[in-house]
Amino acid sequence: MKPALFDYFRPQNLPEALSLLDEFGTDAKILAGGQSLIPLMNMRLAQPRIIIDINGIxxxxxxxxxxxxxxxxxxxxxxxxxxxxxxxxxxxxxxxxxxxxxxxxxxxxxxxxxxxxxxxxxxxxxxxxxxxxxxxxxxxxxxxxxxxxxxxxxxxxxxxxxxxxxxxxxxxxRPASKTAGFGFYEFSRRAGDFAMAAAAAIVEIDAQRRFTSIRLGLGGVGPTPVLVQGGDMLYGRTWSDNLIGSWLEDVTKGLDPPQDLAANPDFRRRLAGAAAHKSLFSAYQSANGKWEGRTHE
Ligand SMILES: Cc1cc2nc3c(=O)[nH]c(=O)nc-3n(C[C@H](O)[C@H](O)[C@H](O)COP(=O)(O)OP(=O)(O)OC[C@H]3O[C@@H](n4cnc5c(N)ncnc54)[C@H](O)[C@@H]3O)c2cc1C
The missing domain is CATH 3.30.465.10 (Uridine Diphospho-n-acetylenolpyruvylglucosamine Reductase; domain 3)
Known part of the structure; x- marks a missing residue:
C-alpha cells in the first residue's frame, strides 16, 4: 500500500527542525530510520500531514x-x-x-x-x-x-x-560498580521478532556472593516496560533457585500483560517469570565471575 499524501521537510539543523515542529505541532511526524513509521504510514494507520525528516541533522x-x-x-x-x-x-x-x-x-x-x-x-x-x-x-x-x-x-x-x-x-x-553483572533474556517466536516477554538484569554482590543491588526490568508484559520493585528483599542473601523463584512468582502475579495473537496474559506471565529468572542468573554468574577475577589478580 501507499501512504496518504503528506508534505515533506528535510531540515539541516536542530533549530530548523524545532521551528517546523513548533509550527506544525500535532500535524507533523518526525521521520528517523522509518522502520516503524513507514510501515504504519503504508498501512494508513498513521496519516501525518507533514513529515519532518531529521536524517540531515x-x-x-x-x-x-x-x-x-x-x-x-x-x-x-x-x-x-x-x-x-x-x-x-x-x-x-x-x-x-x-x-x-x-x-x-x-x-x-x-x-x-x-x-x-x-x-x-x-x-x-x-x-x-x-x-x-x-x-x-x-x-x-x-x-x-x-x-x-x-x-x-x-x-x-x-x-x-x-x-x-x-x-x-x-x-x-555507567554502572556504579566494576563488579556489576548483567543478564538479558527474551522469548520471541522467531529470531528477529519482537519479544513476547523479555527481561534485563543488573546485579551487584559482595565478596561473600550476597546480593547488594538488583535492578530488573521486564518488557512485553504491559503498556510500558516495567521496572520491578522489591529486589531489596533479597539483599544479604546468596543465590538460591527457590528464593528467586518464589520472589518472581509474586512479581509475575502482579503483572497485567496484554492478550494478543502471540500469547495470552497467563502464558506471558509465565514467560516473563522464566525470562527474569534466566537474566538474573546470568547477571549473578557474571558478577560472581568478576569477583573470582579479582581474587586471582
Ligand atoms: C521487520 C522489522 C522487525 C523489527 N523488529 C524489532 C524488534 O525485534 N525489536 C525492536 O525493538 N524493534 C524492532 N523493529 C522496529 C525498529 O527497531 C525501528 O527501528 C524502531 O522501532 C524505530 O526507529 P526508527 O529510527 O526506524 O524510527 P521511525 O520509524 O522513523 O519513527 C518511529 C516513531 O518515533 C518518532 N521519532 C523518531 N525519532 C524521533 C525523535 N528523535 N524525537 C521524537 N520522535 C521521534 C517518529 O515520529 C515515529 O512516531 C522492527 C522493524 C522491522 C521493520
Missing amino acids: AEIGQIREKAEALEVGALVRQRALARYVHTDGMWELLRLGMAHIGHPQTRNQGTVGGSIAHADPSAELPLLFLTMDGEAEIASLRGNRKVPAEQFFQFVFSTVIQPHELLRAVHWK
Missing part, C-alpha cells in the same frame, strides 16, 4: 563519552551503537539486549532515538533504557529538558515527548 548523530554516562544522539543507528559497545564490558547489558532487535537491515537503518520515542512495550531499547536508569534529553524552541527513564514512558506508543518537541539524545548511565 548531523549534530544528533553522534556518540559521546561523558563522565557518568554515554550520550547517544537520537539519530545514531542501532547498528552503530551495537558496534560501539561491542568491546567495552561497561556496556555489556546494551550489547546483550541490542542483539535481539529485529534484523541487520532494520538495525542498519533504525535509530536509537526512534525506538525509544516509538515506545513499543515489547521493544528492547526502551527496556534497556529503563533498566539502566537512563535519561532522555528532549529539545524544543523553549530549551532542553531531561527526563529520567522511569518518568518517560506513559502508555503503549506514548511518552512525555510533546508534539513541539524532539528527542535529542539518550544518556546511558
Whole structure:
C-alpha cells in the first residue's frame, strides 16, 4: 500500500527542525530510520500531514563519552551503537539486549532515538533504557529538558515527548560498580521478532556472593516496560533457585500483560517469570565471575 499524501521537510539543523515542529505541532511526524513509521504510514494507520525528516541533522548523530554516562544522539543507528559497545564490558547489558532487535537491515537503518520515542512495550531499547536508569534529553524552541527513564514512558506508543518537541539524545548511565553483572533474556517466536516477554538484569554482590543491588526490568508484559520493585528483599542473601523463584512468582502475579495473537496474559506471565529468572542468573554468574577475577589478580 501507499501512504496518504503528506508534505515533506528535510531540515539541516536542530533549530530548523524545532521551528517546523513548533509550527506544525500535532500535524507533523518526525521521520528517523522509518522502520516503524513507514510501515504504519503504508498501512494508513498513521496519516501525518507533514513529515519532518531529521536524517540531515548531523549534530544528533553522534556518540559521546561523558563522565557518568554515554550520550547517544537520537539519530545514531542501532547498528552503530551495537558496534560501539561491542568491546567495552561497561556496556555489556546494551550489547546483550541490542542483539535481539529485529534484523541487520532494520538495525542498519533504525535509530536509537526512534525506538525509544516509538515506545513499543515489547521493544528492547526502551527496556534497556529503563533498566539502566537512563535519561532522555528532549529539545524544543523553549530549551532542553531531561527526563529520567522511569518518568518517560506513559502508555503503549506514548511518552512525555510533546508534539513541539524532539528527542535529542539518550544518556546511558555507567554502572556504579566494576563488579556489576548483567543478564538479558527474551522469548520471541522467531529470531528477529519482537519479544513476547523479555527481561534485563543488573546485579551487584559482595565478596561473600550476597546480593547488594538488583535492578530488573521486564518488557512485553504491559503498556510500558516495567521496572520491578522489591529486589531489596533479597539483599544479604546468596543465590538460591527457590528464593528467586518464589520472589518472581509474586512479581509475575502482579503483572497485567496484554492478550494478543502471540500469547495470552497467563502464558506471558509465565514467560516473563522464566525470562527474569534466566537474566538474573546470568547477571549473578557474571558478577560472581568478576569477583573470582579479582581474587586471582
Ligand atoms: C521487520 C522489522 C522487525 C523489527 N523488529 C524489532 C524488534 O525485534 N525489536 C525492536 O525493538 N524493534 C524492532 N523493529 C522496529 C525498529 O527497531 C525501528 O527501528 C524502531 O522501532 C524505530 O526507529 P526508527 O529510527 O526506524 O524510527 P521511525 O520509524 O522513523 O519513527 C518511529 C516513531 O518515533 C518518532 N521519532 C523518531 N525519532 C524521533 C525523535 N528523535 N524525537 C521524537 N520522535 C521521534 C517518529 O515520529 C515515529 O512516531 C522492527 C522493524 C522491522 C521493520
